[in-house]
Amino acid sequence: DSGVTQTPKHLITATGQRVTLRCSPRSGDLSVYWYQQSLDQGLQFLIQYYNGEERAKGNILERFSAQQFPDLHSELNLSSLELGDSALYFCASSVAYTGDNEQFFGPGTRLTVL
Amino acid sequence: GENVEQHPSTLSVQEGDSAVIKCTYSDSASNYFPWYKQELGKRPQLIIDIRSNVGEKKDQRIAVTLNKTAKHFSLHITETQPEDSAVYFCAASPRPITGTASKLTFGTGTRLQVTL
Numbered sequence: 375d376s377g378v379t380q381t382p383k384h385l386i387t388a389t390g391q392r393v394t395l396r397c398s399p400r401s402g403d404l405s406v407y408w409y410q411q412s413l414d415q416g417l418q419f420l421i422q423y424y425n426g427e428e429r430a431k432g433n434i435l436e437r438f439s440a441q442q443f444p445d446l447h448s449e450l451n452l453s454s455l456e457l458g459d460s461a462l463y464f465c466a467s468s469v470a471y472t473g474d475n476e477q478f479f480g481p482g483t484r485l486t487v488l
Numbered sequence: 489g490e491n492v493e494q495h496p497s498t499l500s501v502q503e504g505d506s507a508v509i510k511c512t513y514s515d516s517a518s519n520y521f522p523w524y525k526q527e528l529g530k531r532p533q534l535i536i537d538i539r540s541n542v543g544e545k546k547d548q549r550i551a552v553t554l555n556k557t558a559k560h561f562s563l564h565i566t567e568t569q570p571e572d573s574a575v576y577f578c579a580a581s582p583r584p585i586t587g588t589a590s591k592l593t594f595g596t597g598t599r600l601q602v603t604l
Contacts, residue, residue, distance in 0.1 A: 376531065407591075416596040417532065417577060430591045464531060473581030473592045474520035474539070479531040 377401065378467050378480035386486045392453040395483045399446055399467030405429070406448040407477060408440055411462040423448055424471035455487045490515040492580050494595030501568050502603055509598045511578035512560040518580040521554060521561045522592070527574045535576075536563070568602045575599050 377400035387393055399406050408420040419432035423442035434440075437455075442448040452459060462484050466477035491514040501507045513521075522537035538545045538552045538561065545552050549568075554561040565572055578595040 376533070417594040419591055419593070422591060432591065476522065476534050476537070477592065479524075479533065481531050 376478040378478050380465055380480035380483050382483060384484050387455060388488055389455055391455050395450040395463050397448045397465030397480055400478050403467035403469050405468045405471050406442055407466045408450050409464045429471050457487050460485055460487045490518060490580055490593040492593050492595040494578050494598055496598060498599045500601045500603060503568060505568055507565045507568055507600055509563045509576055510560060511595050513580040515582055517582040520581040522579050523552060523563050524577045525574045532577060570602050573600055573602045
């Protein structure tokens with residue numbers, strides 16, 4: 375158990391809908407990263423927050439947004455969902471905002487768009 | 489930005505043999521190179537990492553080597569066991585500049601199958 379929690383574990387929804395994925399980092403970690411992993415694909419970095427502020431952006435679509443709250447939990451919002459958005463979404467946390475620290479991954483949320 | 493290439497995409501070895509996975513990176517400013525293991529249906533977990541001031545690092549049956557001049561690094565697993573079967577991801581991150589964030593760029597993964 376990494377100490378990072380993600381809810382829900384599974385999410386099934388229809389095209390055009392909007393969903394929210396939630397992540398709670400390890401105690402003491404200020405940085406949260408979001409990744410997308412499609413079937414048999416690598417880990418695509420989406421976005422990073424550190425202590426409530428956006429710090430780095432990757433290949434995140436305009437339909438996707440995220441935020442980190444004062445209690446440091448983070449939410450990833452996916453809207454106008456398309457079939458291609460079906461994937462495993464991981465969040466990870468680390469103590470600092472630089473990439474040269476171990477990232478601890480949560481169990482992931484599997485999103486299925488029908 | 490950083491680009492990390494990883495080879496091979498799949499690797500099958502017999503139990504007891506060694507496995508080697510190679511990665512190359514493009515950004516000469518990268519100085520942190522972790523390896524993550526992802527078992528089927530599970531989350532990625534860090535198994536070993538190396539920083540650019542070190543050429544090699546070992547942890548029991550796992551070792552990582554780094555060649556900064558050639559911009560490549562490799563994961564070596566000796567005496568492979570069935571529980572080593574998983575997808576392995578390499579990654580690279582540039583040296584942080586004070587006040588700015590830096591991110592990990594992952595390779596595309598290697599599916600290692602250890603057969604009996």
